[in-house]
Structure formats: structure tokens, C-alpha cells
Amino acid sequence: MNSNRKYTFIIFTILSIQLSFAQNKIQNDSIKNNLLKEIVVKGKSKxxxxxEQAIKADIITTKNIQNEASTLTEIINRTSGIRVRQVGGLGSNANVFINGFQGKAVKYFKDGIPLDYLGSGFNINIVPVAILERVEIYKGVLPTYLGADAMGGAINLVTKNSSKNYLDVSYEVASFNTHRATFNTLYKIPETSFFVGLDGFYNHSDNNYKVDVKIVDPFTRNLKDVTVNRFHDDFTNYYGEFFGGITNSKWADLFRIGITYFDIDKQEQHGAxxxxxxxxxxxxxxSFVPTLLYKKKFWNQKADFSQFLALSKLSATRIDTCHCTxxxxxxxxxxxxxxxxxxSDGSLSNIDFKNFISRTYFSYSLNPSQKIDANLVYTTYDRIGNDPFGSRYLYSGRDILTVPAGYDKLVGAVGLESKIKEKFSNTFILKYYYFKTNGTDALFASPTEEQVSNSSHRFGIAEAIKYNLTENSFFRISGEYATRLPENSEVFGDGLFEMSNFNLKPEQSINLNLGYRTQKIQRYLLEINTFFRRATDIIVQVPTNVIFLQHQNxxxxxxxxxxxxxSINLKKxxxxxxxxTYQDLRLFGITNxxxxxxxxxxxxxxxxxxxxxxxxxxxxNVFIANDALQAYWYYNYVNEFYLEPIPKNREAKGFLGIGSKANIDSELxxxxxxxxxxxxxxxxxxxxxxxxxxxxxxxxxxxxxNFKIQKAGRSLHFKARFSIF
Structure with a gap:
């Protein structure tokens, strides 16, 4: 109890100091300075x-790169502190690594909404750049309006939001029988507030590039190195979102109803x-996903309210019925x-995931220097399925996938943004995390099947401070006590090799970030950042016996x-x-x-x-008026790293372990x-x-x-794009 009072007093003191400084600023600053500040802000792009806010974010604006044949994962990989790891070519699973965290510790959003409701339909490994206005990459602290249990950062995919009619189409053809197409349009009905639009894309690739593998020599029975083509890795997906609504009415600034459909068909060439x-x-x-979005500003534009709702039913199928290898x-x-x-037992699983998500956001400008905002995201998952070849409980004989399982998650945040004397800005955030699971828990060889439920909640806190040194340079520092709740897939298992674990605890981490940035528009930019991470109860997949795996803390x-x-503009x-990027991330506290x-x-x-x-x-203006000719070169380097943990004394020697080799088996x-x-x-x-x-x-x-999966060799890409606006 005394501890709770202490934390309450600390939080109250921080808020009181911010309010006090802000009130003094209002009394001392002239109206002229406030107007000048507003003019400067309005002159900047989103x-x-x-x-440039207190919370660190890297922004990738797509306007200057949408004509390139680069994929979104390639573009993100060119950003410092980030690596996107895939297990193959186009359409393969992607795992993003941001400043020490990866996997489910990194969260994904579409226009500020957690992406879980779209399954794999809008992943960064398939979304075309042309459909986006920008990509926001947060390292560490997340702003209040992004409601998620992220420990290490997040990626927010912001789609195009034009105030004018437009039509934008593109088509790309490339090696390995790769075809990618996009179609985006918006039409505003003249003399009305109504609009309709369509965002869609298509991807296909055979992914039949060459890889180096080991096979058994039929004569010597020894392993030998050979180069072969991937032969079972086709990927095809369709995605379309039709939407319509009204804007600038008395009762809504925006009322938008959307219908999304996507279909994914993927051959699996290998496992992990x-x-x-x-x-x-x-x-x-x-999946077929209806969505609703409502936005309205009121109280003389001081208050901003938005509500998003989505209900989806995602159907996933796995076919593995060949009596062969x-x-x-x-x-x-x-x-x-x-x-x-x-x-070896085969699989013909059909699983339905029912998902509901509600995201409510509210902000209020207390004065020109302060804003308070709140965000609440509630998500539910229900899973049920069947697999005639799948695992069964030993005594009842029930198909594990036919047993319903439920998962609820609630993430709330309240933030206060303050600006003091034009030099200092601060963001203070309180967060709340809650999850609950229910289902049937049993060892596959156990005679009992127990109905179980588990719930847990945590509080979090974050602070981000920015100090302007000059008009073009600033320092910023941020820290947070973050939580990542167990995902439904980690709790439920997959009904095949992954066992359920209803006793998982949330991951927790202390994150600190310090950075400096200086910039002169159209001349140069320099940014340096450091970070510290200390995470506990990391959820990992561990073997429970020779067959089954389970997620455990x-x-x-x-x-x-x-x-x-x-970056520097050498010429116009x-x-x-x-x-x-250099990062030194290590295991500690090993008790085994x-x-x-x-x-x-x-x-x-x-x-x-x-x-x-x-x-x-x-x-x-090279050949005719209003034309442009662009050439570009990109280079990426990744230093040697290790497939598994190795003793520290066997690591590569020399400065930071760069440029030399570790004293280990080359296979590792x-x-x-x-x-x-x-x-x-x-x-x-x-x-x-x-x-x-x-x-x-x-x-x-x-x-x-990812895990030494070989990527494609040289490939050739052609892309055409046409836009009317």
C-alpha cells in the first residue's frame, strides 16, 4: 500500500510540475509569439x-520512392536500427527487429489501428509502397494514440488520404515469375459530402530462385553441397478494400464504412x-472484414474524438496429406x-479466428501549450477448428482444435503533452494492460481435460523529453517501463506441435533512449541515437519432450x-x-x-x-518540360552473427567483434x-x-x-505507374 502511495505521489508531482510550467508560459508569452509558433507548425508537413516530436520516430515518406521497384521490407531495412528478417521470397513470413526487440515485441498498425484484425492480409512483406503515404517507425516509447502492448517499438503504415479525386495504378514484372499490381482510387461526388474509394493490390511469385543445400550423394551416401532451384514456393495474394462515407457534415468530420476481403495461397518449401x-x-x-470509422472535432476544435470498430472472421487452412517426402x-x-x-501424421486443419476490435481515442487541447489525450483498445479473439489428422486428447478422443478457446485484451493509455518556453517539450504517458484467456488445458497424454482461465494486468509509464538547442537541432531522451502481453497463439498453441500454456506471464522491460538530431532542409541531416534495454520473462518456444513444444517465460x-x-545534398x-547500427544484446540471469x-x-x-x-x-526537364530522370544505388551490409548462443570467449575478437570471425563451427x-x-x-x-x-x-x-534461410540472388524488375489527380 505504501508503495502504491509512493508511485501515486511521484506521478502527481510530475503532472503538477508540467501544469505549473505550462501556466507560467501562457502568462509570459505574448500573443505574437503564439501566432508565430502556429504559423511555423502549419508550414511543416505531417x-x-x-x-521532430519528443517521442523518437523515423519517417519514410513514400512520395519520392513509389516509382521504384523496392518492396516495403527492403525500404525499412535501409533505416538504421532496424532489420527485417524473412524466411524466403515474396510472401514469406517477416520478423522485424528494432533496437534489441523482435517478433511479437514489435507491433504493427494500419492508420493507428493494431493490425491483428487483418491477419496476414496487410503484412509488411506484401503491402506495396504505392498504397501508403508514409511509414512511421517508433523505437522504444509509443505515442498515446498507438494503443498496443509493444516492448520494443512499432511500425505504423499510414495509407494515402487525399482531399481530391485520384486514380493511381502500378504494375511490376520481375524475375522468378513475379508480378505485383496496385489499384487505388478515390472519388468525391460533386456538390455533396459523399465519397467512395477502392484500395487493392495483387502479388504473385514462383520464388524459384537458386539456393545452396546439402543432399545425400546416392553413390557415397555422404552429404554434398549442391545448388538447386526452390521448387515449391509459389505465393499468390489478393487484397481489396472498398470504402465510402461522408466528410465535413454537422455530425461527423468523417464517417467511413469499409469492406475488406483478402485471399492468400502459399506453398511451403520448408519449415523453420x-x-x-x-x-x-x-x-x-x-477473410471478410467490415470496418467503421468515425471522427469529429468539437468544442471550438479543441477536442478530437475518433472511434474505430472492426469484426472479422479469418479462415486458415493447412494441407499436408502426402504419403511421401x-x-x-x-x-x-x-x-x-x-x-x-x-x-508424419499429416494435417488438414481448418481454423476460424473470430476477432473484434474497438479503438477509442480522445484528445483535448487545454491551452496552446498543452494537450491531454487518451486511447483505449479492446480486442477479443475466439478460435475453433478441426483437423481429421490432428492431435487428440488421449482419453476423450476429442480433436484439440474443436475445443473453443477465447482471448481478451485491453490496452489503455493517458498522455499529457507540454511545451515550455519554445525550447522544451515533454510527453508523459500512463498505460494499463490487461488480458484474459479461457479454454481447455491438458497434456496430450493426460486423462483429464480441465477448463481453465487466466488473467493478468500490469501498469506502465513512459516519459519523453525534447530540448531544442537551435532552430535546426535538438536533444531528446525517453524512458519507459513497458509490458508485452502473451499473444493468443502463444497461449493456445497450434493444435499440432505447440502445446497450450495458460500460465504465461507478460514480458516486461525497462527501455531508455537518448538522441541528437541536426538538420538543414535540402542541405544535410545528422542523427545519433543510443538505447538501453533490460527485459525479463521473455516468452520463448522450448521443447517439452522429443515431440512437443511450448511457449514459456x-x-x-x-x-x-x-x-x-x-545524409547530405552534395549538389541540388x-x-x-x-x-x-551496433547493438550489444546479451542473455543474463541464467539459472539452468x-x-x-x-x-x-x-x-x-x-x-x-x-x-x-x-x-x-x-x-x-531533361527531354521535355516537367519530366524527371532518376538513378539510384543502395548498399546494405550485415556483419557475421550467430545462429545460436555461443560462449562469450568464442566470439569474434577485435574492435566490437567487427571484421573478424568467431571461433565456432561455420554452420553456426x-x-x-x-x-x-x-x-x-x-x-x-x-x-x-x-x-x-x-x-x-x-x-x-x-x-x-532468419535462421540462415537463403535469399534470392540477382533479380531484374520492371515497373510502370500511372496516376490521375
Missing amino acids: SEIVS SMAEPFGQVVTKQK YDWNGNRIDNPARQGEAD FDKVKGFGLEADA WLIFGINF PNVKFLEDSRVRNTPYFFGGASLKTIHR AIPNQNLHTIGLNYALNNDRQSFGIEVKNLFDANLYD
Whole structure:
């Protein structure tokens, strides 16, 4: 009780100090200064405002890159402090790493709404750049309006929001039979407040690029290295959102109803590693999602209210019924004793996930220097399915997937933003996290099936401070006590190899960030940031026996990092950029005597040094008026890192472990990687039409990603884009 009173007193004191400073500022500042400040803010773009706030955010504006054939994951990978890890080509699962955190510790949003309700339909691995206005990448503290239990950061995909009619279409054709198309349009009915629109995209790739694998020599029966083509990795998806509504009415600034449909069909070439290929395993996913969005400002524009609702039913199917296995040459090997490839018992699972999400946001400007806001996100999940080949409870014989399971999550936040004497700005946030699960818990060999439920709640706190040194430079510092709730998939398991665990605890972390930024528009930009992380109760997947896995609270991780990003306009038509990231993330507090030797070892499968560079040139009015010719070069480097934790004394020596090799088996090391990309595009009519060509992995280097999955070699891409507005 005394502890609660102490925390309450500290929070009250912080709020009182902020209010006191802000009131003094109002009394002392002249009306002229307030008007001047408003004029300056209005002159900045939304991207500039977000990137210069107290909470650290990297902003990728798509306007200057939408003509390129680059994917969203490639663009994000060019940002310091971030790596996107995939397990194959187009459409493969993506795992984003931000300043020491990855996986489910990083959250994703679409226009400020958590993306869970769209399943895999709007993932960063398939969303085209042309559909977006900008990408906001938060490292550490999240603003109040992004309601999620993120420990390490978030990515907010902001779609285009035009006030005018427009039509934008693009088509890309590339190596490996890759085709990508987008279609985006908005039409406002003349002399009314009504509008209608459509956002859609299509992706397909055979992903049949060459990879280096080991196969058994038929004569010697020894393993040998060979180069083969991926032969079962086709990916196809369709996504469409039709929407309509009204704007600028008496009762709503925006009332928007949307209907989203997506369909995904993916062949699975292998599992978590490339050790064993599959030849017939297929996964499918589809969903129909109605949405509603309401926005209104009132009380003389001081108050801002928005409400988002979505109800979705996502159907996921897994087909693994081949009485066979395959080798890397694509040869089928019949085996009547097997029911499937990935699972010897086979799988024909059909699972329905029902999801409801409500997001309520409210903000109120107390005065020109202060704003208070609140955000509440409530989400429910219900899962039920069936699998005639799937696991069953031993005594009842029930299919595990037919047992209903439920999951509720609530994340709330209240924030106060203050500005003091034009130099100092502050954001203070209180957060609340709650989750509840219910279902049937049992060991697969247990005679009992127990109806269980579990719930937990946590509080969080965050503070971000920015101090302007000059008109063009500032320092900012932020800290938070963050929580990540267990996801429904971690609690429920998958009904195959992953067992349920209704006793999972939330992950928790202390995060600190310090940064400096200086910039002169159209001249240069320099930004340096450091971070510290200390996380406990990290949820990891661990084996419970020779067959089954389970998510458990296991790891503790601490570390620090440094990242730098710089760009300079060498000429009006020539821009050079460079960035690097170093992060030292290590396990600590290991109690298991069998692995105590791994104390202070680096986190597995995690790059600790990487960077990149870019060079762009653009010339206007080259052949005719209002045309533009652009050429570009991108470079990415990833230093050697380790597939599994290794003792610290076996790590690479030298300065920060950069440039040398570790004293370990080469199979445990992912080697240095160098990726070069070049491109050329030509635009007409003030960028309304464009044609481009791009070569990725110019030197056909061997590149690897998540758990040493080999990426594509050299590829050629052609892209055309047409826009009317």
C-alpha cells in the first residue's frame, strides 16, 4: 500500500510540475509569439511534425520512392536500427527487429489501428509502397494514440488520404515469375459530402530462385553441397478494400464504412530451417472484414474524438496429406507409412479466428501549450477448428482444435503533452494492460481435460523529453517501463506441435533512449541515437519432450546500442546517405546449470552490426518540360552473427567483434553479407506517369536471413505507374 502511495505521489508531482510550467508560459508569452509558433507548425508537413516530436520516430515518406521497384521490407531495412528478417521470397513470413526487440515485441498498425484484425492480409512483406503515404517507425516509447502492448517499438503504415479525386495504378514484372499490381482510387461526388474509394493490390511469385543445400550423394551416401532451384514456393495474394462515407457534415468530420476481403495461397518449401524440403504442403488464409470509422472535432476544435470498430472472421487452412517426402531435386519419395511431410501424421486443419476490435481515442487541447489525450483498445479473439489428422486428447478422443478457446485484451493509455518556453517539450504517458484467456488445458497424454482461465494486468509509464538547442537541432531522451502481453497463439498453441500454456506471464522491460538530431532542409541531416534495454520473462518456444513444444517465460535480455544516420545534398541533384547500427544484446540471469556457460552470450540469430549507404541523382526537364530522370544505388551490409548462443570467449575478437570471425563451427555462423541494388526511372507530367528498371543483388551475392534461410540472388524488375489527380 505504501508503495502504491509512493508511485501515486511521484506521478502527481510530475503532472503538477508540467501544469505549473505550462501556466507560467501562457502568462509570459505574448500573443505574437503564439501566432508565430502556429504559423511555423502549419508550414511543416505531417511527416516532419511526427519526426521532430519528443517521442523518437523515423519517417519514410513514400512520395519520392513509389516509382521504384523496392518492396516495403527492403525500404525499412535501409533505416538504421532496424532489420527485417524473412524466411524466403515474396510472401514469406517477416520478423522485424528494432533496437534489441523482435517478433511479437514489435507491433504493427494500419492508420493507428493494431493490425491483428487483418491477419496476414496487410503484412509488411506484401503491402506495396504505392498504397501508403508514409511509414512511421517508433523505437522504444509509443505515442498515446498507438494503443498496443509493444516492448520494443512499432511500425505504423499510414495509407494515402487525399482531399481530391485520384486514380493511381502500378504494375511490376520481375524475375522468378513475379508480378505485383496496385489499384487505388478515390472519388468525391460533386456538390455533396459523399465519397467512395477502392484500395487493392495483387502479388504473385514462383520464388524459384537458386539456393545452396546439402543432399545425400546416392553413390557415397555422404552429404554434398549442391545448388538447386526452390521448387515449391509459389505465393499468390489478393487484397481489396472498398470504402465510402461522408466528410465535413454537422455530425461527423468523417464517417467511413469499409469492406475488406483478402485471399492468400502459399506453398511451403520448408519449415523453420532448410534442412528438409516439402513438395506438397500448402497454407491458405482468407477473410471478410467490415470496418467503421468515425471522427469529429468539437468544442471550438479543441477536442478530437475518433472511434474505430472492426469484426472479422479469418479462415486458415493447412494441407499436408502426402504419403511421401521430397528431396531438394524435387523428387517424390513415396512412403505409405506417412500421412504428411511436415508432420508424419499429416494435417488438414481448418481454423476460424473470430476477432473484434474497438479503438477509442480522445484528445483535448487545454491551452496552446498543452494537450491531454487518451486511447483505449479492446480486442477479443475466439478460435475453433478441426483437423481429421490432428492431435487428440488421449482419453476423450476429442480433436484439440474443436475445443473453443477465447482471448481478451485491453490496452489503455493517458498522455499529457507540454511545451515550455519554445525550447522544451515533454510527453508523459500512463498505460494499463490487461488480458484474459479461457479454454481447455491438458497434456496430450493426460486423462483429464480441465477448463481453465487466466488473467493478468500490469501498469506502465513512459516519459519523453525534447530540448531544442537551435532552430535546426535538438536533444531528446525517453524512458519507459513497458509490458508485452502473451499473444493468443502463444497461449493456445497450434493444435499440432505447440502445446497450450495458460500460465504465461507478460514480458516486461525497462527501455531508455537518448538522441541528437541536426538538420538543414535540402542541405544535410545528422542523427545519433543510443538505447538501453533490460527485459525479463521473455516468452520463448522450448521443447517439452522429443515431440512437443511450448511457449514459456524463459529468457532475460539486457544490452545497449548505438545508431547513426546521415545524409547530405552534395549538389541540388545529388544526395548521399549513410547509416550504421551496433547493438550489444546479451542473455543474463541464467539459472539452468546445463546452460550456465551461456551467461552473457549474445542473443541468438540477431545481427549486432549492420549498416548501409545510398546515392541518388535526379535531373528535371531533361527531354521535355516537367519530366524527371532518376538513378539510384543502395548498399546494405550485415556483419557475421550467430545462429545460436555461443560462449562469450568464442566470439569474434577485435574492435566490437567487427571484421573478424568467431571461433565456432561455420554452420553456426551467418557470414558477412553485402547487398547492392541499382535502378533507373523516368517520370513524365510532374510524376503522373513513370517507368523504371531495377537490379537487386547486383553481384549475385549469397544472402541469408532468419535462421540462415537463403535469399534470392540477382533479380531484374520492371515497373510502370500511372496516376490521375
